[in-house]
Amino acid sequence: MSSVNKVILVGHLGKDPEIRYLEGNISVVNFPLATSENYVKDGKRIEQTEWHNIVMWRGLADVAAKYLTKGRLVYIEGKLRTRSYEDKEGVRRYSTEIVADSFNMLGRRSDFEANPSSKTANPDNVQEQEVDFKENDDDQEGIPF
Secondary structure (H helix, E strand, C coil): CCCCCCEEEEEEECCEEEEEHHHHHHHEEEEEEEEEEEEEEEEEEEEEEEEEEEEEHHHHHHHHHHHHCCCCCCEEEEEEEEEEEEEECCCCEEEEEEEEEEEEECCCCHHHCCCCCHCCCCCHHHHHHCCEEEEHHHHCCCCCC
């Protein structure tokens, strides 16, 4: 039987994506993503925030670096990866990351516009918008519909 390694997160970026380039001009971007849940304990509302390390590669990394910013609400699909490394003192450390396959920017249309004055849109006329980015869109080429 095969197994499944699938992660779906909806959260806010903790800081702007950091892009870097590896040999062969391969781009990789990293950023933290905060997800929060609320619960009530002893009559008090408590918010618990989890931080996730997000990694995106190649074209997806380029798009993320261009469009994502700190605080942006985003939907991410990917898989868990754990890697090990040695720190400066020679101690073996482990890091768990989400390697993203795709993401959708979530929010109002005014959140995506470059003109800051347009953010004063009429709240009765607000439209929700999703922008979808996937790592492997190659199979869509040549399809007329």
